[in-house]
Each structure stands twice: as structure tokens, then as C-alpha cells.
Amino acid sequence: MEWQGWFTLGLCVAILTLLITTRIGPHLIMLGALTILSATGILSSADALSGFSNSGLITVAGMFVVAAGMHASGAIDLLVNTLLGRPKTPRAALNRMFWPIAFLSSFLNNTPVVATMIPAIYGWSRKIGISPSKLMIPLSYTAILGGTVTLIGTSTNLIVNGQYQTLTGEPGFSLFSITAVGLPVAIVGFLFMWLAFPKLLPDRQQGQVFSNLREFTLEVSIDSDGPLVGKTIEQAGLRHLQRIYLVEIERGGTALAVVAPDEVLQGNDRLVFAGDTDAISDLLRIKGIVPSMDGDQTFVERHPERRLVEAVVSPHCTAIGYAIRDARFRARYGAAVLAVARNGERIKGNLGSIILQAGDTLLLEARPAFVTRQRYNKDFLLINDLNTEAPRHERAYVAWLILVGVVTAASFEAITMLNAALIGAGLMVMTGCCSASQAEKSLDLTVILTIAASFALGMALEKTGVAKYLAANIVDLSGGRPWLLLILTYVAISILTEVITNNAAALLMLPIVLEITEKADLNNVPFVFAIMMAASASFATPLGYQTNMMVYGPGEYRFSDFLRAGIPMNIVTAVVTITVLLIGWPLTRNG
Secondary structure (H helix, E strand, C coil): CCHHHHHHHHHHHHHHHHHHHCCCCHHHHHHHHHHHHHHCCCCCHHHHCHHHHCHHHHHHHHHHHHHHHHHHCCHHHHHHHHHCCCCCCHHHHHHHHHHHHHHHHHHCCHHHHHHHHHHHHHHHHHHCCCCHHHCHHHHHHHHHHHHCCCCCCCHHHHHHHHHHHHHHCCCCCCCCCCHHHHHHHHHHHHHHHHHHHHHHCCCCCCCCCCCCCCCEEEEEEECCCCCCCCCECCCCCCCCCCCEEEEEEEECCEEECCCCCCCECCCCCEEEEEECHHHHHHHCCCCCEEECCCHHHCCCCCCCCCEEEEEEECCCCCCCCCEHHHCCHHHHHCEEEEEEEECCECCCCCHHHCECCCCCEEEEEECHHHHHHHCCCCCEEEEEEEEEECCCHHHHHHHHHHHHHHHHHHHCCCCCHHHHHHHHHHHHHHCCCCCHHHHHHHCCHHHHHHHHHHHHHHHHHHHCCHHHHHHHHHHHHHCCCHHHHHHHHHHHHHHHHHHCCHHHHHHHHHHHHHHHHHHCCECHHHHHHHHHHHHHCCCCCCCCCHHHHHHHCCCCCCHHHHHHHHHHHHHHHHHHHHHHHHHHCCCECCC
């Protein structure tokens, strides 16, 4: 190798060291590497920036928006509420949870799926009396397993496919090319979780976690044309809510202070709840629940871009001393009061009759411009945009139709996966399944930058001869035995994925593995599938995969919990993957 090769190899070592030992964001490290490779002339500017135009990266971005449309329309809530039910044991809960989430993760990027499901599964676990720590790791692992079933289930598969096309000039893989490997792995992985996880995972009840949060008083109404009319409190799912409870029902001027679970809801019933902010956000996502109508207090029509905002009343606020219904809040501030907390406790009485005081914390429904305006006046001391918009329940079936259409078109190769993702993203916004702002926020910039910059490093390894050098040594180590090469490929990527990001590990190893298969005259398809599976099947630490880190806090886990559950999962998935690849694909080109 010439100096460029040794320099690139040293840069790889430095990158791995920084990713493992520091808290610097992976996107910053990868962008730094891209800058160095371009500035030293090892890569031309076109090669260094090629990742930003890669079809795999743009497909990932499109699928983020499709997932945002599924969440914003309540389409995922529809699936959860229909299928989860009320299981009695952790094993029954795992069975109910696995199949719908694995299905969603097969066709939607699993990161937004897990982000959407964490509050839903958390609330459901508390409702059925099972500790969240029994279900949060399985939630992440289920999304990971589901993501391996199709090419669009995880960003790793998409970007490996995109880089494979770039490096080989081959047309790449179809939507279900990897299903023959991913589906057996997902089924065996589920069986292992079902058998072992009830004993392997801790039982950490979180009864006191929310005891010190602010308790709001909230009034909502039952939509007279909604699906809750005629249902009992129990049937409507309002009996066993967590962190929020039903205080009373006001009907025809009469208050029902003791609400029985068999009380039948009627149109325009006013329900008074007490609870914390996150619980109120979840409550307002229920179809058939609308903010209480009280004169000027609430918007007559709910605009899709309105969101929840927390505001603390300033001593200079002009609404102090007025009852909420008399303060003409909507006309004065362009916002409606949904809930009030005072000194961390709920306030008794009708919401509209509460007289505002300095220091009251208000939960408001407001347009995005409200936050910007209030930062420049003295009415409120604190503004906290909760970034929560009301779901568009009437668009739920439209969102499902778009998703099914995207998957079908890509499956039959009527259009490319890139075009399917872009069309799906556009339709989600155009049909109102999600707003333009929600679509923009769904694009995880750090993930996109990390992926795009990682392409440059992979290309440098290939162009400077580092990939050939490493490939020759690995082939020599294996003694030319194809099955051993396959195992070494899987193990190397699996170890890398646990200590650096899965996308970086895959893009780092792909050019090396392609050189190995070229040098040894092997069929590269099973080796590329091994890269996809090993990079995605990251269970042993919370560091290797983003969804593991996302459930770390809600499940109150320790690092050792992931080791206890994840190492056996890594072994199980590795054995199944390698076995299926050895049986299903010839390793030699003429085999």
C-alpha cells in the first residue's frame, strides 16, 4: 500500500477509538473523517460527498416521513388498541406485542416505530399490571428482528444495498431478498424471548416515579359523533389509565363525583381528569375525546398544526384575576387552556371557573407561532413546547392505504424502493396524514449525516487498497475455507456493531468483504446478507443500536440487563443466520 492506504487505515483506527471511548456524536466524528479525506486529496470532492446522493440514504429519509404519517394519523394507535388486549402474564404480553410490532418494523424504519411505541407500551404495561422492565427490552429487540425481514425494515439494509450497488455496479436486492434469512431469525428470536426473557429480565416496578410531577386539572368532552358514545368507562379504556385518573363527570349541569366503571358515556359529557403532562398528551390521542367546549375557551375547530404548550403565568399577565372563561384567552393569546396546575397540585372545581393566579402552570393548545410570540412579552415566565400535535384519526385508514401501496409497489418492482419511499412521503403530507412540520421533524439529521459521511470512509478503504490488503490477510487466516470466511465476517461485524453504530460498522466492512469474495472467487450475496444481519442484530449493549438506548431509561435498566438478555440473543441469531446462509446459498460462484 502507498501512504494514502496507511493514512486511511490509521484514520479508521482513530475513528473506532473515538467512537468507543468518547461521547462525541458519531455524526461529528464521521463528518470530521470526511473532511480529512477530502482535504488531503485521498478522495475527490465528488467521491467524498457521494453518500449524500446515495439512493439508500434518500430512501431512509423518505421512510422516516412515512413513519411520521403513520404516527401523526393515529394509524399505529389503531393497530395497538385492536391487537394488544389485556394479557395476564409476561409471556402472554410478549406474544401480543411481538407480532404487530415486528410487522410494522418490517416495513417502517424501526427507530421511529420504537419512538412511537414506547409511551404506548409503557401505558399498556401499567394497565395490565406487568412491570415495564419486562417489556421494554423485548420492544427494542422485536423492532430489530422485524427490521431484518425486509430491505426497508432498517436503515442498515438500505444503505448496505445502496453502497453495494455503487461498489459493484450490480442492480442490488429486491424488497424481500433478505426475507428468507430474516424471517427464520425473527421467529426463532421470538421463541427464545418468549421462553427465556420472563426469567432473564428484572422486575422493577415504577410506582413512585411520577409521584412528584405537577398534577393538572383537565376537562375534556365526549364527542357526540365519536366512537365512545354508548360505551362504559371500562369499555372506553378510561378506567385504568396510568398517571391520570377520572375525578368526575358533569352531565346536564349535574356532577357525578363517584364514577362507576359501568357508567355509560353520553355525547357532550364533560369529564374532569387529574394527572401529569405526559398522561394528558396520551389521553388527548384517544379517538372520541375532545377538549371541553366552554364559550371562548376552546377552538371551535381543531387545526392540525396546534400543539400542546406548557406556560407559567407571570405576575404581569393581564389575565390574572379573571376566571378562565372570562379571560377570553383564545382572542387574547391565540391559545386555549386545557389544564391548570397550582403549587404542583390539581385545583378543584370547573376548569372554566378557575381564577388565574401568578405562578399557575397552564397546559395550552396553541399554534406554533404562540411560543415565538410569548418569548418577547411578559405574560408568561416559561414556555415549554411539548411538541405534541393532536392525531388526525380521520386519516388513519388513509395512512394504512399509503403504506400498503408503497410496500406493494416496491414488492412487485413496479417502481424502485427509492421512488416508492419518496411517493409515500409526499402522499403522507399531501393527504394530511402528517403536517409539513411533522415531516421535517421526523428526519433525524444526526442519523442521516452519520450514514452519508460513512460512505466516504468505505469508498476510501476501497480506493486506497486497504480493503484488498485486509481481505488478503483474512483469506489467509481462514485457509481459504468459505464457511469459515462467512463465520469470521459475521463475528467481526457483530463485535464492531456492539461498540460503534451499526451503520458505520456495516459501511466500514462492506468494501473489505467484497474484496474477500472477489479474491477467493466466492458468491458475494450470502456475505452481504451476513453483513446486514450482523449489523442489525445488535442486542448485547445499549450502545450498538439506537432503539436499545431509547428503552434504557423507560425500562429503568442497568448495563448488565442488556448483557444478560442480549448475549444469548446474539448467539441465537448468529447460529440461525449462518445456518440458513450455509444451507440456502452456494458460497462459491460455481457451487
